[in-house]
Amino acid sequence: MDVTIYEVAQRAGVSIATVSRTLRGTGPVASKTREKVLKAVEELNFTPSRLGVSLAEGRHAANGIVFPNLSGPYYTEVLLGYEEVASELGRSVLILSTTGRTRVRDLVKDLAGRVDGLLIFGHTAPDDVIAELIQVGMPLVFVSREPLAGADTLRAENTASARLLAEHLALHGYERFAFLGAPLVTGDDVDERWQGVRSVLGAAIEAVPTGHYTVDDGHQAALRLLRSGDRPRAIICSDDEVALGALLAAEELGLAVPDDVAVTGWDDIMAARHARPALTTIRQPMRELGARAARALDELITAARSTPNHLTLTTELVIRASCGHHPQEEPR
Known part of the structure; x- marks a missing residue:
């Protein structure tokens, strides 16, 4: 090095x-x-x-954020929470979106040279760049990534909530499942969700790729899946956007949700509550993730502490009609 x-x-x-x-x-x-x-x-x-x-020199009054993209409600909520706190602390925010960009390695290093610390989402920055940033003492906070030596990590709980969701669906009597939202990266949020549901459902569930975690990609993947001769009885989606795409696909094919196929999501974005039928999902504290990340990064920048923290925030199963929920049932 x-x-x-x-x-x-x-x-x-x-x-x-x-x-x-x-x-x-x-x-x-x-x-x-x-x-x-x-x-x-x-x-x-x-x-x-x-x-x-x-x-x-320690001459900046800005923080940097490295996200895959800012097009979805999840990233927007995290960013809003982050920016609110950064503003209170008197820090400006520089954002790098890596999707579709070339020379990501150079772009991340250039951004690091213009800020006092970085928030990095998941695995968006190359591992060798991260190793260099840690070596030179750059204050770093990672959101939605497994614990990493030399940096703060902050994420919402995935595995236990995924098991709880899978157990709930199994109680409905469904026997064939699909997990919509691959490819999977070991240690990231979606992989933990997949591991959680698979630990409960075993061979009864298959992972189906979507390419990206968007409504359009969820729609196209669900169309292919639901047109197949052996379609699943329940689709567990990696996030709410993919799930909304699956709802659109079911409607397009004339399938009733949940009578013909159940659909669940993850995040509890606003659209999930107003979908028809309303979407069963896992609620995670997206804005709180951003706010806590901003405070954690400020602590590292100001040397309020030097020991990295690894924090996991609580998530909650929210049961609605898309999984077969009946009015007399009480949401958990």
Whole structure:
């Protein structure tokens, strides 16, 4: 891995701020100290990076967010929660959306060089870039990712809620299921949901790819699935957008929900409550995820704490009509 500004400072016996001032010429540095820094730079063959020098100077009042995209209600809610708190803390927010972008590695590193800390969603940033950011001491908070050494992680609970949902559907007597929302990335939210439902339903459920977690992709995948000769009796969707697409597909094919096929989602976005039929789903605290992430990142930036936290927020099964819920039943 490339030599960092921290290694130069250690070799020269000075602070990283002194290394930064020497290389940029932005402040007074004694001649002997300057000589030591330049000697260390030469011995280590150090090439200054914008990221390392910017971190050394600590000169930003902005946070960065790296999301796959901002087109869905889930990302919007997380961002709203984040921005509200960041604004209270006097920090601006720079956003990088990676979907459809080339040179993501360079874009993430460039953003890191312009902010005091980063919120990164899931696995949107390459692993080698994350390793470099951790090494140089960049304050990092990850949302919807498994615990990672050297950074905060924040996510909503998935596995237990998925099991609870699967158990509820099994009690309805359904025997054939599909999980709509793959490909699956090990350790991410959707994979945990899949693992949870599969632990209950076993061979009775299959994973069906959607490509992306959108209404359109859910609609197309559900059309193919429901047109097949051996269609499932219940479709468990990776999120509410995919589930709304499945509801549209069932309607297009003249199938009644839940009488012909049950459909469930995840997130409890506003549209889930007003769908026809109303969507059974798992409610997760999307805006709270963003708000907590902003506060966690501020704690790391201001050195209020130095030990990473790994926090999981509670989710809730919300039973509505799309799974076969009857009026006399009480939602859990």
